[in-house]
Amino acid sequence: MDRIKTVSVPSVEMLDALQPAPEGISVVVWDFEADPVGAELAEIDAAVLPYMSTPDSFGAAVTSAPNLLLVHTQSTGYEGIPELVGDDVAVTSAAGVHAAATAELAVGLTIASLRGIDDAVRNQTLGQWRPGRYLGLADRKVLLVGVGGIGVEIARRLEPFEVVLTRVGSSARDDEWGHVHGSDELVALAGEAEVLIVITPLTDTTRGLINAEVLAAMPDGSLVVNVARGAVVDSDALTAEVTAGRLSAALDVFDPEPVPEGHPLWSASGALITPHSGGNTGAFWPRMIKLLQRQLVSFAAGEEPINLVQRGSLYR
Numbered sequence: 006m007d008r009i010k011t012v013s014v015p016s017v018e019m020l021d022a023l024q025p026a027p028e029g030i031s032v033v034v035w036d037f038e039a040d041p042v043g044a045e046l047a048e049i050d051a052a053v054l055p056y057m058s059t060p061d062s063f064g065a066a067v068t069s070a071p072n073l074l075l076v077h078t079q080s081t082g083y084e085g086i087p088e089l090v091g092d093d094v095a096v097t098s099a100a101g102v103h104a105a106a107t108a109e110l111a112v113g114l115t116i117a118s119l120r121g122i123d124d125a126v127r128n129q130t131l132g133q134w135r136p137g138r139y140l141g142l143a144d145r146k147v148l149l150v151g152v153g154g155i156g157v158e159i160a161r162r163l164e165p166f167e168v169v170l171t172r173v174g175s176s177a178r179d180d181e182w183g184h185v186h187g188s189d190e191l192v193a194l195a196g197e198a199e200v201l202i203v204i205t206p207l208t209d210t211t212r213g214l215i216n217a218e219v220l221a222a223m224p225d226g227s228l229v230v231n232v233a234r235g236a237v238v239d240s241d242a243l244t245a246e247v248t249a250g251r252l253s254a255a256l257d258v259f260d261p262e263p264v265p266e267g268h269p270l271w272s273a274s275g276a277l278i279t280p281h282s283g284g285n286t287g288a289f290w291p292r293m294i295k296l297l298q299r300q301l302v303s304f305a306a307g308e309e310p311i312n313l314v315q316r317g318s319l320y321r
Contacts, residue, residue: 007319009050009074009304013041014297019053022294027305037066051075051304053297057285060085074319075310077300079293081107081155081284082234084207087315095317097300097310101154102292103284108158110283111202111232112166114255116142118228119200123277140226142166146197148173150215151204151233152185159204171198175210188214195222200230207234217242220252228253232283235260244268247275257283 013035014020026032033043041049049070054063056079067076067090075095078086083098090096117123121139128135145168149156152174160182163170171194177187186194191214195201201223205211215238220229231238235258246252253275262281270276296312303310309320 007050007074008307009319011044011048012051012053012301012304013044013049014053015055019294019297022290023297023301027301029305030301032301035066037063047071049073051077053077054079054086056080056289056293057281060089064089075317077297082206083314084234092315093318094315095313095319096315097312098314099293099296100312102289102296104155104158106286106288107155107204107232107283108162109286110257110279111155111159111204111230112162114232114257114277114279115147115200115202115228115230118230118253118255118277119145124274140199142168142200145169145199147171147200147202148194148198149202149204150188150191151202151206152180153204153206155232156204157182159202168200175205191215191219192222195219196224198223198227200228203229203231203233203237205233205237207237212236213239215239215243220246223252225251226253228255230255231259232257234258235262244270247273250275253277257281 010029011031011033013033015036017034020032020034023032033041035041035049035052037055040046046069050072051074052067054076073094075097076086076090077097079099081098081100081103083096086096119140119142121137143166147163147168148171149160150173152172160170172185173188173191173194174185175188178185203215217239220242229243229252240260243254247254248269255277257279258281264270264278270278300310313320
């Protein structure tokens with residue numbers, strides 16, 4: 006039976022952090038720009054992908070490894086990776102690593118927009134003192150689209166703010182926190198939403214899920230917060246609503262990324278934009294290393310690692 010014995014990581018820093026490796030596991034450096042250091046390309050069984058990179062940047066290198074059994078993302082999302090490596094290569098994600106950081110940004114963006122902190126920053130650069138009454142988060146009707154690990158963490162952080170929370174998943178069901186509405190109810194639910202927070206994964210089903218119809222159903226003055234993937238929201242429809250002044254948006258992601266130079270959202274008063282930094286905090290590195298240490302132990306024992314999103318030939 007095939008076993009993972011040689012694992013590449015994209016930096017010397019990560020290599021050092023994973024020492025000592027479990028017995029039977031060799032960790033080497035492969036940054037996908039040059040040849041691996043410490044092993045031949047044909048010896049690499051598993052590869053940890055670079056953080057904040059796309060298949061376009063590392064795809065050619067990854068597919069050149071002839072005996073690859075597994076790739077491991079450093080992100081929660083993994084769109085494009087299974088298609089790149091093929092069915093025989095296992096894919097594992099960093100689910101859980103970014104949950105706390107992304108949840109805190111989702112809530113932070115929501116508060117910043119609803120309390121006018123973005124306006125205050127603009128006014129500060131102009132030296133203007135302009136008090137005003139803003140909606141605030143307390144008592145707001147919040148529609149949370151996405152009930153996975155990060156969605157759970159967002160819901161937990163919203164609870165002390167005394168919001169009226171409605172959750173939406175792929176299908177209607179009940180869980181330990183109450184009722185989850187199905188995505189087929191989105192338009193009706195959007196009609197009551199003062200805040201829409203998006204954290205669903207990007208799949209064929211969710212691409213464009215927050216479309217023009219959903220956005221049009223939202224009440225005037227509502228806020229859209231996207232910390233998922235840009236393509237879950239119809240960019241053109243959202244841009245039209247925000248530039249018209251009907252909706253506001255707080256966006257950590259967009260389609261395309263980065264937001265193009267000269268795009269109307271850059272100058273829209275109702276838009277708050279951060280550069281896809283949801284999981285990129287001081288919590289990332291220690292949590293990522295802890296996850297990889299756990300994965301190496303699983304590899305050494307010949308056991309299935311956690312966060313498998315594609316089993317490949319090794320774990321079928």
